[in-house]
Amino acid sequence: MDDFDGRVAVITGGASGIGLGLASKLADEGMKIVLADIETDALEKAAEMLRSKGSEVIGVQCDVSDRSQVEALAITAYEHFGNVHFLANNAGVVSRHKAWESPEDWDWVIGIDLMGVIYGVQSFVPRMLASGEPGHVINTASTAGLLAFPGIASYNVSKRGVVALSETLHHEFKKTALSVSVLCPGMVDTNIGTSERNREGIDFQPDPDQFVVRDGKENLTPDEVAEIVIDEIRQGIFWILPHKHYGEQALEQAKRRISGDGPVMPHIDR
Numbered sequence: 001m002d003d004f005d006g007r008v009a010v011i012t013g014g015a016s017g018i019g020l021g022l023a024s025k026l027a028d029e030g031m032k033i034v035l036a037d038i039e040t041d042a043l044e045k046a047a048e049m050l051r052s053k054g055s056e057v058i059g060v061q062c063d064v065s066d067r068s069q070v071e072a073l074a075i076t077a078y079e080h081f082g083n084v085h086f087l088a089n090n091a092g093v094v095s096r097h098k099a100w101e102s103p104e105d106w107d108w109v110i111g112i113d114l115m116g117v118i119y120g121v122q123s124f125v126p127r128m129l130a131s132g133e134p135g136h137v138i139n140t141a142s143t144a145g146l147l148a149f150p151g152i153a154s155y156n157v158s159k160r161g162v163v164a165l166s167e168t169l170h171h172e173f174k175k176t177a178l179s180v181s182v183l184c185p186g187m188v189d190t191n192i193g194t195s196e197r198n199r200e201g202i203d204f205q206p207d208p209d210q211f212v213v214r215d216g217k218e219n220l221t222p223d224e225v226a227e228i229v230i231d232e233i234r235q236g237i238f239w240i241l242p243h244k245h246y247g248e249q250a251l252e253q254a255k256r257r258i259s260g261d262g263p264v265m266p267h268i269d270r
């Protein structure tokens with residue numbers, strides 16, 4: 001997809017971070033925007049910010065871990081704009097726990113980071129195919145979709161699933177008007193370290209030892225990531241890796257599948 005002007009984009013997790021950066025750049029490209037998020041106040045503020053730049057935007061409150069809410073999002077988007085050409089399955093959260101701990105964390109993370117993306121594909125792709133118009137799906141995975149980081153097992157498993165789903169779509173979109181990319185960033189300065197702010201039944205206290213290190217050496221801003229995404233979608237790139245060293249690391253890990261050696265610890269450039 002290389003022509004965004006006048007077309008319609010749906011972005012989940014669009015009220016903050018990478019989703020908001022992407023929505024803002026797509027709006028600059030002339031797209032009409034459906035911004036979806038669970039966090040109502042942030043969603044209203046983000047939609048207002050985009051409208052103040054002259055963009056046509058609707059904000060839709062949606063919990064992507066609820067299949068019926070994602071279906072309702074699709075119905076709203078099509079009722080309002082008549083079509084959807086670009087879907088960013090981007091909403092995501094992270095939780096720190098050992099692999100054998102915290103069943104409730106597993107449910108929460110997999111519900112949003114993996115099932116949320118699957119629901120997005122199931123509700124939007126049939127409609128996008130039926131329109132016959134060119135369209136694009138981008139799924140936000142992570143470097144954790146390529147390499148397993150200790151302490152965030154539910155996130156690694158979800159993101160590996162998003163990579164697998166995206167690869168499958170790549171094959172299944174052959175001979176259709178749709179294309180797909182998978183976004184695998186390293187560190188980006190966003191609010192993901194305070195993911196639990198949106199978690200029901202949690203008395204959220206910001207964690208000074210949060211997972212995402214802001215201002216790290218390799219950190220990018222959401223705007224920088226969004227620019228890379230749009231540029232690489234224009235070039236037809238499937239694997240969007242804003243931090244290339246993770247691609248190199250993934251390649252080295254893959255060679256160990258042949259030698260039979262266990263994985264080495266992934267390296268973050270702090």
Ligand SMILES: NC(=O)c1ccc[n+]([C@@H]2O[C@H](COP(=O)([O-])OP(=O)(O)OC[C@H]3O[C@@H](n4cnc5c(N)ncnc54)[C@H](O)[C@@H]3O)[C@@H](O)[C@H]2O)c1
Nearest residue numbers: 013016017018038039063064091092142187188190191192
């Ligand atoms: N920040 C990083 O370093 C980094 C690196 C790799 C991948 N990612 C991925 O980028 C994506 C965006 O995260 P971010 O870093 O911009 O974080 P963020 O917290 O700034 O933004 C995530 C957005 O998702 C929304 N959200 C959370 N739960 C939701 C739900 N159930 N339904 C709908 N919306 C929900 C939040 O309200 C928020 O607006 C995530 O999938 C994340 O895993 C982030």
